[in-house]
Amino acid sequence: MELDKDKEFCINVYSPGNLIAKEITINGNVSLGGDLQHRGFSDEQVAEALLACVGKDKVINSKRRWAGAYWWLRWTCNYPVEVAKFCEKIGQLPTKFPAGYECSYESIRKVCTLSFLSYDPSRMDDVKVSRSDQAEFAACREVALKLGEELGKAYLPKV
Secondary structure, eight states, rough: OOOOTSSSSEEEETTTTTEEEEEEEEEEBBSGGGGGTTTTTOOOHHHHHHHHHHHBTBBOOOOGGGHHHHHHHHHSSOOOOOHHHHHHHHTTTTSOOOOOOOOOOOHHTGGGOOOOOOOOSGGGOOOOOOOHHHHHHHHHEEEEHHHHHHHHHHGOOOO
């Protein structure tokens, strides 16, 4: 969606207590959404990064570990929040994952309801995790960090 040049676009920045701390007014073209859907990562780059994480002796070594990828891709690359749609999106990527390691809604749906997945993984060190969720958090954290590392390589020049 693009806004008219003649109109102003105002963003309210809130402080604690929901008080408007500052208003930022933008004059000119403002693009909302559009090509930023995956924050600059193509489906091929995401698929390549995932492929580097999936398989025996890798961080996504079971179907439940896809919850870590869900956590990272949902927040960082604007992948679907709804778990079924996320799995569908992964299934549409231009790659074939090793047999037995595919992203499965049935495998991750319960994990994806855990409260820590509601927090931005870039701030995962600030997340308070209950004792019962610590093992799942550690597994998801490991996957998210590895996936972030692999996607970071997409910006490096190919040698």
